[in-house]
Structure formats: C-alpha cells, structure tokens
Amino acid sequence: MQKQAIFQSRLLPFALVAPQLAIVLIFFYWPALQAVIQSFLLQDAFGLSTSFVWFDNYVELFGEPAYFEAIVRTFFFSFAIAVSSLSLALLLAVMADRPMRGGTLYRTLLIWPYAVAPPVVGVLWIFMLHPSLGVLSRYLRDMGVDWNPLLNGNQAATLVILAAAWKQVSYNFLFFLAGLQAIPRSVMEAAAIDGARPMRRFWTVTFPLLSPTIFFLLVINIVYAFFDTFGIIDTMTRGGPGTSTVTLVYKVYTEGLLGGNLGSSAAQSVILMVLVIVLTAIQFRFVERKVTY
Amino acid sequence: MVEQEGIRRYVAHIILWIGIAIVAFPVYIAIVASTQDNALIANGQMSLLPGGHFLEVYYQTIVVGTSGTTREPVGNMMLNSLIMAMLIAVGKIAISIISAYAIVYFRFPFRMAIFWIVFITLMLPVEVRIYPTYKIVADLHMLDSFAGLSLPLIASATATLLFRQFFMTVPDELLEASRIDGAGPLRFFWDTLLPLSRTNMAALFVILFILGWNQYLWPLLITTRDDMQTIQVGIRKMMTTNDALTEWPIVMATAVLAMLPPVFVVVAMQKLFVRGLVETEK
Numbered sequence: 001m002q003k004q005a006i007f008q009s010r011l012l013p014f015a016l017v018a019p020q021l022a023i024v025l026i027f028f029y030w031p032a033l034q035a036v037i038q039s040f041l042l043q044d045a046f047g048l049s050t051s052f053v054w055f056d057n058y059v060e061l062f063g064e065p066a067y068f069e070a071i072v073r074t075f076f077f078s079f080a081i082a083v084s085s086l087s088l089a090l091l092l093a094v095m096a097d098r099p100m101r102g103g104t105l106y107r108t109l110l111i112w113p114y115a116v117a118p119p120v121v122g123v124l125w126i127f128m129l130h131p132s133l134g135v136l137s138r139y140l141r142d143m144g145v146d147w148n149p150l151l152n153g154n155q156a157a158t159l160v161i162l163a164a165a166w167k168q169v170s171y172n173f174l175f176f177l178a179g180l181q182a183i184p185r186s187v188m189e190a191a192a193i194d195g196a197r198p199m200r201r202f203w204t205v206t207f208p209l210l211s212p213t214i215f216f217l218l219v220i221n222i223v224y225a226f227f228d229t230f231g232i233i234d235t236m237t238r239g240g241p242g243t244s245t246v247t248l249v250y251k252v253y254t255e256g257l258l259g260g261n262l263g264s265s266a267a268q269s270v271i272l273m274v275l276v277i278v279l280t281a282i283q284f285r286f287v288e289r290k291v292t293y
Numbered sequence: 294m295v296e297q298e299g300i301r302r303y304v305a306h307i308i309l310w311i312g313i314a315i316v317a318f319p320v321y322i323a324i325v326a327s328t329q330d331n332a333l334i335a336n337g338q339m340s341l342l343p344g345g346h347f348l349e350v351y352y353q354t355i356v357v358g359t360s361g362t363t364r365e366p367v368g369n370m371m372l373n374s375l376i377m378a379m380l381i382a383v384g385k386i387a388i389s390i391i392s393a394y395a396i397v398y399f400r401f402p403f404r405m406a407i408f409w410i411v412f413i414t415l416m417l418p419v420e421v422r423i424y425p426t427y428k429i430v431a432d433l434h435m436l437d438s439f440a441g442l443s444l445p446l447i448a449s450a451t452a453t454l455l456f457r458q459f460f461m462t463v464p465d466e467l468l469e470a471s472r473i474d475g476a477g478p479l480r481f482f483w484d485t486l487l488p489l490s491r492t493n494m495a496a497l498f499v500i501l502f503i504l505g506w507n508q509y510l511w512p513l514l515i516t517t518r519d520d521m522q523t524i525q526v527g528i529r530k531m532m533t534t535n536d537a538l539t540e541w542p543i544v545m546a547t548a549v550l551a552m553l554p555p556v557f558v559v560v561a562m563q564k565l566f567v568r569g570l571v572e573t574e575k
Contacts, residue, residue, distance in 0.1 A: 005465035006398050007478040016395035017407055020388040020453065027445040028414050031425030038425070092312045095305040108560060109313045114570075115555035116320075117507035119525045120548050123532065124319040127326065127545065133337040135322055169316065174567065198301070227420045231509040235529050249420050253510065256424045265424060272421040280415070 032273065038266030057267040066243060067251070067268075074247040077161060077229060082221035085165035086214065089172030094202065096173075097180040107177065114170040118231025125163035126236045149237070153244030156237045160245050163236065164229050171224075172217050179213035180206070219283045223276065248272055320552070327351070327546035334541045346542065354546040359531050367547050370524040375554070377512070377523060378505030380443035382498050389452035390490065394482055396453075397460040398468070408457075415450040419511055427514055437521045442512055446505065451573050452497055459493050460486070496569035499562050503555045524551045 042053040061067050096106050116124075128136050131148040140147040149155040183206060191201045230249045233239060239246040239254065246254075252268045255261070322341075326334060329344035355368040395401075396408050419426060426445050435441030463486065471481045512523045522530070528547045532539055559566050 003397055003461070003465065005468040006400060007468075007481075009399060009478060010401075012478060013395040013399035013401040013404075016399075017392040020392040020411060021407060023388065023444060023448045024411055024414055024450075026429065027426060027448040028417070028422070029410075031422045031429055032417065034425040034428070035422055088312070092309060095308045095312075098302075098305065106309050106313070108563060110309075110316060111563075111566075112556045112559050113316055115503050115507075115559045116552050117509060117525050117555070119509050119529055120551050123528055123544065123548050124323050127541070128319055128322055133334055133339065133541070135339060135341065138337065166316070166319070169312075171570075174570065178571065227418055230420065231525070234509075234513075235532060249510075252420075252423065269421055269424070273417055276417060276421060 035266045035269040035273070038262055039270045040263075041266075042263050043261075053263070057263040058271075061264055061267050061271075066246075069243070070246055070248050070251050073157075073245075074226065074249075077157070077164070077247060078222040078225035080161045081164045081168060081225045081229070082218055084161065085168035085221065086172050086217060088165070089169045090176050090210075090214075092169070093173050093176035093180055094206070097177060107174075110173050111170045113167050114174075116167060118164075118167070118228045119235040121163050121167045122232040122235030125159060125166070125232075129159055151241055153241055156241060156245050160229060160233055160236060163232050164225060167228075167232075168221055168224060172221070175213055175217055176210070179210050183209050216283065219279055223279055226272075226276070248275075320549075323545045323548050327354075327542050327549055329542055331540055331542050350542045350546050354543050354550065359540050359543050365519045365522055365527065367524060367527060367550055369520060370522050370527040370547075371550060371554075373521060374506055374523040374525070374551075376439055377442045377508065378502050380439055381446050381505035381508075382501035384443060384447045385449070385452050385501055386494055386497055388447065389450075390456050390487075390494070391482075393453050393456035393460060394486065397457055398478065411450045411453050413450075414448060415454070418449075419445055423510065423514065430515055436515050437518045441515050442508075442521075442523075443505075446508060446511060452501070455493065455497060455572055456490065459490060463489060492565075492568075493572075495562075496565045496572060498569075499558055499565045500569035500573055502558060503566075506555050 039057055040052055040054060041050045042056065043050045092110060096103065096110075126134075126149075128134050129140075129147070129149060131137055131150055137147050146152075147155060149159045187205060187209070188201060191205045196204065226247070227249055229247060230253065233245050233247065233250055234253075237245045239250050248268070249272065252265060252272065255268070256265050325341060325343050326339060327350055328347040329339060330346060333339060333344075354366075355371075356366050358364055358366045392407075392411065396404060430436060430441045430445065433441075435444070467485055468481060471485055476484065507525065508523070509525045509529075513526050513529070516522055516526060524547065528544065528551060531544045531547065
C-alpha cells in the first residue's frame with residue numbers, strides 16, 4: 001500500500017525518522033544483539049577472559065531442574081490466569097450485553113482495574129490474604145483452612161493467580177463486550193425463532209461467533225502473564241516460599257541481580273525473546289484469519 | 294427476545310453487581326486500612342469500616358513518608374512517576390508521528406528497511422532484554438535520570454504503526470489542495486495532518502500515560518537514589534522490612550495514591566481510553 005500524492009525531498013525524511021531510529025538502535029537492537037552474543041560466551045570466574053562456547057549455556061540451562069520447573073510453572077500460571085479471568089469476564093460481558101438500564105455505569109465500574117499497576121495489585125491481595133493480619137484469612141481459618149501463603153507454596157501460587165486474574169478481568173470484559181456487540185441481532189433472533197433457548201443460543205451461536213475474540217484474548221493474556229506478573233510476584237511473595245512462585249522473568253531478574261553467570265542470564269533472555277516472538281507470530285496469523293472469518 | 298425477559302434481567306443485574314463487588318473489594322479494603330491505626334491492623338483486628346485517621350495518615354504519607362523504610366515523601370515519588378509517564382507518552386507520540394509521516398509521505402532510500410527495523414520492536418518488551426539495556430544505560434551515564442527511565446521505554450513501534458495506518462486513510466486531495474496553496478511538507482504536517490490526528494493522539498496518550506505510570510521492573514533496576522524513586526518502586530520498598538515493622542496504613546495510602554491518577558484517567562476519559570486500547574492491540 002502506498003500513497004500516490006507525496007512530497008519530494010532528499011534530507012527531510014531522514015531527519016524525520018532519525019530520532020526514532022536512533023532510540024530503537026541504541027536501546028533495542030544493541031542490547032538485544034548483546035544478549036544474543038553473550039549467550040554464546042563463557043566468562044571465567046574473575047571476568048578476565050571469555051571464550052566462545054556455542055550452545056553450552058543453553059544446554060546447561062535446560063539441564064538445570066530449576067529452570068525446567070520455572071518454564072512449566074510460567075506456562076501453568078499463564079493458562080490458569082487466562083482461563084479464570086476469561087471465564088469471569090465472559091460471564092459478565094454476556095450479562096452486560098443487553099439493552100438495559102445502567103449499561104454504561106456497569107462498564108465504568110468494571111473496567112477501571114486495568115489502570116492498577118501490578119505491584120499495587122500484589123500489595124492489595126497480600127494485604128487481604130496475609131496469614132496474620134489479612135481480613136479474609138480470618139474467615140479462611142474459621143472455615144478450617146490452614147492458610148499461610150508465605151509458607152505454603154501451592155497457596156502462594158494460588159494467590160498470584162487470583163491477583164493476576166483479578167486485574168485482567170477488566171481488559172477481557174471490554175473486548176468481550178465489543179465482540180458481543182458486533183454479533184448481528186438478526187442471527188440471535190433467527191436462532192430464537194427456531195426455538196433455541198438462551199443457554200443453547202449461547203453455546204451454538206454466540207460462543208462460535210466469539211471464538212476469534214477468545215483466541216485473541218488467550219494469546220494476549222498469556223503474554224500479559226509472562227511479564228506483568230513480575231510486579232505482582234515481587235511485592236507479594238518475592239518468588240517464594242522456596243521457588244514456588246519463580247517465573248521465567250523473575251528468574252532472569254533475580255539471577256542478574258546477583259551478578260554471577262552472564263552467559264546463562266543472556267541465554268535466558270534469548271529464550272524469553274524467542275517465546276514472545278512465537279506468541280506474537282501466532283497472534284498475527286490469527287489476526288489475518290479474523291479478516292476472512 | 295421471545296422469552297420473558299423479566300427474571301433473566303434481574304439475574305443479570307445481580308451477577309453484574311456481584312462482579313463489581315469482587316472487583317472493588319480489594320480496593321475498598323485498602324482505602325479502609327489507610328484510615329486506621331497501625332497497631333490495630335498489625336494485630337489482625339482491622340475493622341471493615343473506615344477509621345478516623347484519614348487526614349493524619351495521608352498527610353504523613355504525602356509529606357513525610359514512612360519513618361522506617363523509604364524515608365522519602367510519597368508526594369515526591371508521585372512527581373517522579375508523573376514526569377516519567379509524561380516523558381514516555383509525549384516522547385513516544387512525538388518521535389512516532391514524525392517517523393510515520395516520513396514513511397507515508399516521502400519516497401527515500403531504505404524506506405521499507407527502516408519501517409521493518411521499527412516494526413520488529415513491536416514484539417519484544419523491555420523485560421526480555423533487561424540487563425543488556427541496563428548496561429547501555431549505565432555506559433551512557435543515564436542511571437538515576439529521567440532520560441534513563443524513559444528512553445528505553447520509548448523504543449517501540451506501536452505508535453508508529455498506528456499513525457501510519459491513520460495517515461494512509463487521509464485523502465490525497467488534502468495534500469494536493471495545500472500544495473496548490475503553496476504549503477511545503479512541514480507546513481502541511483503542522484497545519485493539516487496534526488489537527489486531523491488529534492483524536493488519535495489523545496487516545497494514544499491515555500494508554501501510554503497509564504502504561505508509563507505503571508512501569509515497575511525498569512525503574513526498580515535503574516533508580517538507586519531515594520529521591521529518584523517512582524511510586525511503584527517506593528511501595529515495594531515499604532514492604533521490605535519484617536512484616537511486624539511494615540507501616541500498613543501508610544503502605545495502603547500509597548497504594549491508593551498510586552492508583553488514583555491512572556484510574557481517574559480511565560474513568561474520566563473512558564471513550565478515548567477504549568479507543569486507544571482497541572487500536573493499540575490491532
């Protein structure tokens with residue numbers, strides 16, 4: 001696609017793209033390239049000499065049980081967060097998608113958590129469910145649950161998933177509502193005339209027509225869970241207890257902070273980059289499909 | 294539709310209000326906690342109704358800060374966050390709109406190559422290249438500076454793609470008309486294209502401001518001086534001490550203050566927000 005009406009100038013266009021190009025090259029390509037190069041190098045303990053070791057850093061990384069666990073954990077968190085927030089958001093969107101009084105009020109009251117930063121989400125949830133002073137922990141204990149997310153790994157993981165899903169509901173709700181409103185009313189009416197009850201109409205008409213939106217949101221939610229859970233985890237559990245809430249991004253962060261093995265840290269970054277590129281590619285393929293759906 | 298809608302409608306309203314309650318509950322608790330006495334909270338005796346320490350807690354939070362952990366008034370942290378968010382939003386819009394203009398309205402060598410170089414950045418958030426980027430910023434002596442906080446976060450293509458898409462829909466006749474009026478490329482950009490892009494810029498600004506204000510990992514790494522802390526980093530540092538020493542009312546007041554600007558933006562500029570959100574995800 002190109003414009004027919006254009007301007008002629010030799011230098012001006014370069015001057016106009018220069019700022020963005022400079023920033024992208026310095027703060028994006030250069031560091032990304034450094035990460036790739038570093039991931040093939042091995043530094044000795046004193047940082048005095050480096051040697052080229054091909055894929056040794058990667059091989060070593062995948063041999064590490066802790067790394068493998070972090071991969072599995074990250075994907076598990078991502079799916080759990082995506083599925084729980086998508087289902088709640090879909091339920092709410094279906095309920096809000098009828099011409100009823102207070103429609104915009106409902107939307108306003110449901111979308112604002114999008115604006116809450118991940119570290120704040122972490123603070124809010126750990127405060128509610130803190131083992132000794134949390135408001136909700138009292139009730140859990142009264143119900144006989146031995147609740148202590150600071151000591152119990154599974155409970156800590158549950159807390160991270162709940163908090164992240166809570167934040168994500170608003171975003172999904174907004175997109176589901178838009179998706180539902182794009183479904184022509186005539187289709188629903190036709191199904192109703194054919195005698196399909198509301199539940200049946202939902203599963204046979206609405207849900208299939210909504211599937212592109214669902215798939216799109218699934219990918220977005222997984223990417224969100226990869227990165228934005230960092231803030232939640234960091235203020236809530238610091239990856240603990242033990243390593244039960246350490247995700248891939250959290251691992252890169254903590255190991256880099258300790259200094260230590262540059263090659264391994266770089267290899268972890270490169271693996272993350274590849275994962276995100278794959279997810280984005282899936283999303284782009286899907287966007288093309290949506291056009292012809 | 295065909296069925297009786299009466300009962301269904303009530304059910305829908307009830308489910309929606311339950312949803313709203315779930316969504317609002319954690320924030321309600323935070324607001325309540327920020328008005329209570331620390332000793333009461335630390336004992337697990339917190340009341341579910343607002344207490345009487347509202348003014349006292351917020352005054353201390355904004356003007357003084359915690360006594361133990363951060364020693365930095367939250368008012369200052371908010372100012373830092375505001376400056377960073379504005380630099381990211383305005384900076385990104387500014388560099389993106391001019392480069393999109395060049396790519397759409399000019400033919401020049403490497404035009405498509407430059408477009409792709411920018412386009413690829415769409416895929417990788419700063420988190421995946423965090424330490425190499427840290428090293429560059431350190432080498433450029435930008436640690437603990439607003440340039441270091443904002444520049445690496447400006448390096449992404451979303452806004453460029455958005456403006457390119459929009460410029461493609463602007464009718465060619467406009468350019469021809471202003472050329473007949475004797476306008477050069479800069480005049481056309483300033484007098485015609487920029488006013489037409491206003492809504493797009495505003496929608497983008499809303500989204501970028503929220504994203505900028507909510508940045509966490511990057512500021513956490515590159516700010517070491519207390520007076521450069523953003524509010525998101527500050528709140529985490531308030532929680533580092535032993536749980537028994539955490540000053541919960543102040544932590545919760547900080548959480549409320551950290552939420553206030555972006556939530557206000559979402560609610561007050563809902564139309565622009567929704568538009569920006571849908572367009573940046575396309």
